[in-house]
Amino acid sequence: MNAALEISTGEAVLFWVLAPLMVAGALSLLFAKRPVHIAVSIAGVMIGLAVMYIMLEAPFLGVAQIVVYTGAVMMLFLFVIMLAGVDSSESLVETIKGQRGIAVVGLLGLLILVITVLTRASLPPAVGLAQANADTNPVGVARLIFGDYIFAFELTAALLITAALGALVLSHRRRLSPKVGQAELAEAKLAAYGKGGSAEGVTPPAGPGVYARHNSADMPALDAAGNPIDDSVVTVLRVRGQEAETADLDADRVARIATGAPMVPELDGAERADRAELDEQAETTKENEE
Numbered sequence: 001m002n003a004a005l006e007i008s009t010g011e012a013v014l015f016w017v018l019a020p021l022m023v024a025g026a027l028s029l030l031f032a033k034r035p036v037h038i039a040v041s042i043a044g045v046m047i048g049l050a051v052m053y054i055m056l057e058a059p060f061l062g063v064a065q066i067v068v069y070t071g072a073v074m075m076l077f078l079f080v081i082m083l084a085g086v087d088s089s090e091s092l093v094e095t096i097k098g099q100r101g102i103a104v105v106g107l108l109g110l111l112i113l114v115i116t117v118l119t120r121a122s123l124p125p126a127v128g129l130a131q132a133n134a135d136t137n138p139v140g141v142a143r144l145i146f147g148d149y150i151f152a153f154e155l156t157a158a159l160l161i162t163a164a165l166g167a168l169v170l171s172h173r174r175r176l177s178p179k180v181g182q183a184e185l186a187e188a189k190l191a192a193y194g195k196g197g198s199a200e201g202v203t204p205p206a207g208p209g210v211y212a213r214h215n216s217a218d219m220p221a222l223d224a225a226g227n228p229i230d231d232s233v234v235t236v237l238r239v240r241g242q243e244a245e246t247a248d249l250d251a252d253r254v255a256r257i258a259t260g261a262p263m264v265p266e267l268d269g270a271e272r273a274d275r276a277e278l279d280e281q282a283e284t285t286k287e288n289e290e
Helices: 009-031 035-055 059-084 099-120 137-148 150-171 182-194 235-240 251-259 269-289
Strands: none
Touching (some): 009 035, 059 137
């Protein structure tokens, strides 16, 4: 046996440490129930493969395995899982009759095929990576992918593109009605309002605290007739029961709004003289300060 192909003690120990972990991560793909656990298990298997590649004198493949698959693809899967949510339970209702039987037959066929290949395959003797890495590992990988195995590489790329297009087609849903944009929505609201409909959506809603003793978010606004507008108070306060009562409104202002009287009451003679005196004192104080 060639000395360059001998497995050292460190490589053997590393293999028997990583191999059970990778097998456990692969089995979790079948038995784990949470998608996040499955994605993390796949990432663990990919990291183990990267370490194996580096151990077998293929550092470029190991780094590409971590950067491309573990660092990019698996992180994308995790982000999609986090955005889509994991609380929804999977449906166990069979939408295709007999699909379990078909799956069992397919599994048996796959097992027979794998066992046949493993028992009947004739592999050439191992020659190591010394010749392949003569011009560095990246150059050797590029020569194999874009030279000796270009047809298989292009076929795999076509298969992946077909799978991506198939996923887009399957996830596409035909619209039952035309898409309504912002302009069409505004025109529909104005047309409904012109026919005597509600002004909701046409004008901004009233804010809370209008014409109240205290300008607070729990105080409903008043319309032109002096009636409280309950929708002006945020939903959270109304659900909690923290909305102010109608009795808390400024009764004087409510009456003036309802009757159309001015918001500032007219002053009588004595009050007008006092106001003029106060204004004169304020003007004198201002001139002295200047």
